[in-house]
């Protein structure tokens with residue numbers, strides 16, 4: 135098994151240890167060798183080729199790299215891959231099935247919440263965490279839940295409407 139580090143950066147200095155970790159990603163256990171300094175965001179993107187998790191700043195500001203860690207939204211550029219060992223994570227690739235979009239994805243389509251697309255996966259994962267905890271959020275609660283996810287282009291109005299649209303659809307589906 136090759137080290138993931140080889141895929142994301144020049145070869146490590148001789149003698150740099152790697153660690154074998156197993157992370158459940160979108161329901162599937164993945165066992166990989168990583169250098170202890172590898173960020174979880176980089177493991178996902180370059181190592182596992184799950185490029186839906188975007189890297190917008192690498193300084194924990196933008197939220198483009200948001201994933202769910204044991205169901206809670208985290209910025210994957212703030213966590214080392216080795217810290218995910220034995221844990222379960224969800225990325226935007228896990229939202230849709232082979233035949234259907236997730237209601238959150240539908241909501242972003244219906245309410246024109248897809249502006250640049252770059253920050254969208256992180257917004258969707260933060261929204262998923264919100265709606266699993268609170269199926270009937272107010273506009274303020276949506277804005278608060280997305281407060282760690284920056285939009286630098288047009289604003290948040292349609293993004294908030296998208297999440298409220300998804301909430302309504304998910305409530306209807308659960309009745």
Ligand code: FES
Nearest residue numbers: 190191192197211
């Ligand atoms: S890339 Fe992680 S917060 Fe911006």
Ligand code: FES
Nearest residue numbers: 249250285286287
């Ligand atoms: S939607 Fe991505 S910057 Fe605005």
